[in-house]
Amino acid sequence: MPEPSDSDRRKAAQLSREVATRRLIACVEAAHDVWFKCQYCGMERTWGRREMLSRRLRKHLGWTIDRVQRAATCPMKGCSGPMPIIRLMKGGYQDGFDRSDARRRRAWLVETLLDAGIMPEEAGLTWSARG
Numbered sequence: 001m002p003e004p005s006d007s008d009r010r011k012a013a014q015l016s017r018e019v020a021t022r023r024l025i026a027c028v029e030a031a032h033d034v035w036f037k038c039q040y041c042g043m044e045r046t047w048g049r050r051e052m053l054s055r056r057l058r059k060h061l062g063w064t065i066d067r068v069q070r071a072a073t074c075p076m077k078g079c080s081g082p083m084p085i086i087r088l089m090k091g092g093y094q095d096g097f098d099r100s101d102a103r104r105r106r107a108w109l110v111e112t113l114l115d116a117g118i119m120p121e122e123a124g125l126t127w128s129a130r131g
C-alpha cells in the first residue's frame, strides 16, 4: 500500500466545523471523550474526563479541538506523528441528572471543576449560562 500523502493525511484528519470549534471544557460538560488516532503508527488513545481535568491538561480546557489537533503529536516513542484523527465519543458516565437541562448541566460542570481544584474562569468558562 502506498504511503499516504500529506494531503491524504490532512483530509483524514479534517474535522467537522462543529467539532473543530468545540472547546475541551464543552466536551467535559457534554460528557464526551476525545479519541485520537495517530496517522503514522496507528496508536489510539482517549482523553476521558479524568484526563481533561488532570493537572497536565487542565490548562488547555479552553482550547478548541482544532487547536488541540494542531498542537498534538503522537506520544509513541520514535513516532511523534502530527495531526491525529480526532473524534468525539460519548463517554459512559452516570452523573445522575438530565443533560438536556442546560442550567443543571452548567451547575454540574462548575461543581465538577471546583471539586477538581480548577477555577471555572481558568477553564475559560463564562458565566453567561447562569440564571
Ligand SMILES: [Zn+2]
Pocket: 038, 039, 040, 041, 042, 043, 074, 075, 076, 079, 080, 081
Ligand atoms: Zn504515532
